[in-house]
Amino acid sequence: MNAISDRASLTPSPAARAASPHAVVIGAGIGGLAAAIRLGARGWRVTVLERCEQPGGRASVFRQDGFTFDAGPTIITAPFLLEELWSLAGKTFADDVTLRRIDPFYRMQFDGGSYIDCSADPAFMRAEVTRLAPADLPGYERFITMTEEIYRIGFEQLGHVPFGSWTDMARVVPDLLRLSGHRSVYALAARFVRDERIRAALSFHTLLVGGNPFKVSAIYALILHLERRHGVHFAMGGTGAIVAGMANLVTGQGNVIRCNTPVDRILTTDGAATGVALADGTTLPADIVVSNACTAFTYKHLLRDTKRRHWTDRKLTAARYSMGLFVWYFGTDRQFPTVPHHAIIMGPRYRGLVDDIFERKYLPGDMSLYLHRPTATDPSLAPPGCDTFYALSPVPNLAGDTNWETHAETYRQAIERRLIETLLPDLAGHVVTSRIMTPADFHTRYASTLGAGFGMEPILTQSAWFRPHNASEDVRNLFIVGAGTHPGAGVPGVLSTARVLDTVVQDVSHYV
Structure with a gap:
């Protein structure tokens, strides 16, 4: 028996777990769920608190008019990290989730019509x-x-x-x-x-x-x-199938996920986290707190009454944050078989467009798009004879002056025109369901600072030691997972932030 399954086999009984130290995890995104699984495998009693109506965070699922949309991440590039989580819980990943390898990974189409297909095959x-x-x-x-x-x-x-x-x-x-x-x-x-x-x-x-x-x-x-x-892999049923599997691992360990349960603040005593206060006024004591919330939100809002020497409001305000995302989810009443599963449609500018978005915080007239057509691999995500899509455009975060209440539909129409000009010339008249998310929605739904799609921008001076630490520098017994800590965003990154907990969170015996 390998070391991982050895550890899983030692998971305490329900009676022993009831007496175990308690960990509260704020946020049921991929990082929070991974943290809960790892802590559960080490004998912690875990309660996961999620502000939204379902687990997943940015990897949640939208279902509309018979179409299924992954809200966020669509690409799995490090399946071994997921397999390890399932092993820690005494389960087998392939029993719960089927991954399909996508190769070529994606087509990158350049302005003017040339393209390159990207693959794992060197030849x-x-x-x-x-x-x-x-x-x-x-x-x-x-x-x-x-x-x-x-x-x-x-x-x-x-x-x-x-x-x-x-x-x-x-x-x-x-x-x-x-x-x-x-x-x-x-x-x-x-x-x-x-x-x-x-x-x-x-x-x-x-x-x-x-x-x-x-x-x-x-x-x-x-x-x-x-x-x-x-x-590059895709989970049959969408990334939501992975989230559902992770949530089942948490509850299968005897632990709890509570949705529609926003946290108001993290409670501290003598500089150490001691639990959380919920938005409804109730409190939940804990031996440790793990935050999968936006890191700046964690420090500025959830610790607003706590003195902080490192991550002060001033420092967090001065930090650089990633770009925003505009996502148009749409379903069509016909299929587009020539469109690949993943496509990147480059605009006429590269550096200039990126500078407008990141540096000038200006919404330009041109755009580059990531187009996701999951029904190329899994037709069950749309009604028969239909296709499911999402088109994602990098845009300025809310530090810019774009008013998304007035610009959202205009920008969606611009995306539709761009798709018709490039990969979907026959799209007009075939969209039968539609939904959008703007940086303002990221701010409201996910409490994302400035509506940023990925938290702090991963420049060198905001990476590794310069990034908010996995073990909080300001509050003992507070730990951070997700895009806002080391190593950063992306599914492999957030899974790795939870893996770091094995090093920085002491064994349960320390807290007894």
Whole structure:
């Protein structure tokens, strides 16, 4: 029996669990659910409190007119992290969730009609680069080799390690410099290839975790190798099937998830978290508190009455936050079989568009889109003969002056026109159900600071030791998971933040 299943087999009985120390987890997003599973496997009695009507957070599910929409993440690139969670709970991931490998991962279509299909197959990719920019093939292969080393250091060695001390950061500085961590992802790609389309294909991944490719450290080039090494997968039934499976693991451990239960504040005594006060005025004592809420919201709102030396309101206000997201979910009364499962539609500008969104906080007239067609893989997500889609556009967060109450429908129409111009020329007249989310909705529904899609922007000075720590610097017995702590956003990132709890949360015997 392996070490993981050994540990799961030692999970206390219900009677023993009732006497176990109590952990309150704020937020049932993927990070919060993963934290609850890991704590449950270590013998903690866990209560998960979720402000929304269902678990999942940004990975929740919308069902409308017979169509099923994943609200947020759609790509699984590190299935071994999910398999580990199921093993910790004494279960087998494949028994609950079926993953389908998507290859090519996605089609990246450039303005003007050229495109590149991205795959895990090295020979396929060499042919694609040669077709598009033959002179860049040698540089492309050198870049891919470098991302493998970046992945080895940045993900395998550091992705699950807490950066609780400045000395932890000091130890990795030589590797960061050697791997061009002081450069941006785009600048690193530009050292190796000249064609702007190939540069975009090698650098856009940081947008998937809320980062500006022209600002974010080249360490985030590890995402490209993560895709190539472990593949791009889709969960049959949608990402919501993974969330449902995780929620079942939590309750199967004898623990509790309470939805429609917003937390008003974290209670502290002598500088330590001692429980939470709910919005209805009741209190819930705890030996430790784990927050999967937006990190800035956790400190500025949930700890508003607590003196903080590190993450003060002033520091949080001065921090840089990721871009906002505008998502149009729509279903059609016909199918579009030539459209791939994942497509990226680039606009006429790359750097200029990104600068408008991140730096000027200005909503431009042009756009780049991620188009998700899950029914390409799982037709059950739409009525027979129909397709389910969502189109996601990076937009400024609420630090800009866009009034989404007045601009939302106009922007949706602009997205529809762009889709008709590119991958969906026959879309007009076939949309039969529609729903949108704007940064204002992210702020209201998820308590996301500035409506940011991914919390704090993962620039170098807001990464690793510089990011809010997994074990709070300000309040003892308070721990942070999710996009706002190390290692950051994206499904592998938030799963890894929960994995860090195994290191920073002491064994239950310490709290007895």
